[in-house]
Amino acid sequence: MTPPVIDGAFARWLAGRAGDLLLRTREEVGFADPHALKAAGDKLSHELIRTELARWRPGDAVLSEEDGDSRGAGTDRLAAERVWIVDPLDGTREFSEEGRDDWAVHIALWGRRGTSPHKLLAGAVAIPAQHRTLATDFPPAYPPLGPHPRLRLAASRSRPPAFLAGLAADLDAELVPMGSAGVKIAAVVGGEVDAYVHGGGQYEWDSAAPVAVATATGLHASRIDGSALKYNETDPRLPDLVVCRKDLAPRLLAALRQHLPG
Numbered sequence: 001m002t003p004p005v006i007d008g009a010f011a012r013w014l015a016g017r018a019g020d021l022l023l024r025t026r027e028e029v030g031f032a033d034p035h036a037l038k039a040a041g042d043k044l045s046h047e048l049i050r051t052e053l054a055r056w057r058p059g060d061a062v063l064s065e066e067d068g069d070s071r072g073a074g075t076d077r078l079a080a081e082r083v084w085i086v087d088p089l090d091g092t093r094e095f096s097e098e099g100r101d102d103w104a105v106h107i108a109l110w111g112r113r114g115t116s117p118h119k120l121l122a123g124a125v126a127i128p129a130q131h132r133t134l135a136t137d138f139p140p141a142y143p144p145l146g147p148h149p150r151l152r153l154a155a156s157r158s159r160p161p162a163f164l165a166g167l168a169a170d171l172d173a174e175l176v177p178m179g180s181a182g183v184k185i186a187a188v189v190g191g192e193v194d195a196y197v198h199g200g201g202q203y204e205w206d207s208a209a210p211v212a213v214a215t216a217t218g219l220h221a222s223r224i225d226g227s228a229l230k231y232n233e234t235d236p237r238l239p240d241l242v243v244c245r246k247d248l249a250p251r252l253l254a255a256l257r258q259h260l261p262g
């Protein structure tokens with residue numbers, strides 16, 4: 001089957017293919033040995049994505065979590081016009097826990113000539129166990145204001161930043177723990193939470209695809225100090241971010257300033 005030519009639709013197609021493979025891998029490998037399941041999921045999804053990108057987008061470079069070669073300086077991605085930034089399995093830990101649906105596949109495309117600061121041209125986040133894929137070819141509608149009386153902040157289930165409890169207290173917000181950066185940003189896009197705040201560690205592939213979708217939807221996405229998120233940098237570490245409704249951003253960034261060192 002020939003995949004779509006338009007990059008956003010291609011990203012949706014590829015994330016969906018990898019997601020189907022991950023669902024089958026969960027069934028075939030089972031949950032008895034979580035390490036084996038995580039390793040199988042990472043490897044199989046990575047190989048599928050690598051193979052399809054080499055076949056259908058042979059002129060483009062790739063930056064992948066599972067590909068040590070693409071990470072450092074001196075790789076062809078630093079001179080490339082177009083770079084696919086992919087996380088074959090985000091929320092690996094949750095993928096290995098039976099019954100959990102908060103894990104995702106991230107496929108993003110960065111372009112040197114992109115006009116926004118992040119230069120992400122297209123992206124898709126597949127959440128296979130929730131049967132949904134968000135992508136920039138048909139960006140989701142801007143979320144309505146939630147019915148919840150208190151602000152809801154999505155937070156890492158296993159590695160929430162130390163400042164988050166204080167931030168939530170200042171804002172009288174409720175923390176909603178879940179796995180996967182893609183799932184948390186999808187929760188903002190869907191209006192289930194008002195914001196996702198993370199700090200302390202992460203890489204470009206953890207946020208590129210969900211940030212592409214969130215900004216195509218019209219949401220705010222930045223570093224937690226308010227500066228621009230940048231992709232395809234020499235060092236792929238991108239330790240923190242905030243994604244939220246545009247109207248909430250000034251209040252959230254002001255509160256964050258009170259909690260950041262320096």
Ligand SMILES: Nc1ncnc2c1ncn2[C@@H]1O[C@H](COP(=O)(O)O)[C@@H](OP(=O)(O)O)[C@H]1O
Pocket residue numbers: 065087089090091092093155156157158159178179180181199200201202203206
């Ligand atoms: N402090 C940290 N250092 C490195 N990676 C981090 C991190 N905090 C979160 N991440 C990564 O960001 C993704 C989302 O994290 P979380 O589920 O905790 O919200 C996970 O990606 P992977 O599952 O692809 O490894 C996780 O490894």
Ligand SMILES: [Mg+2]
Pocket residue numbers: 065087089090091205206
């Ligand atoms: Mg990840």
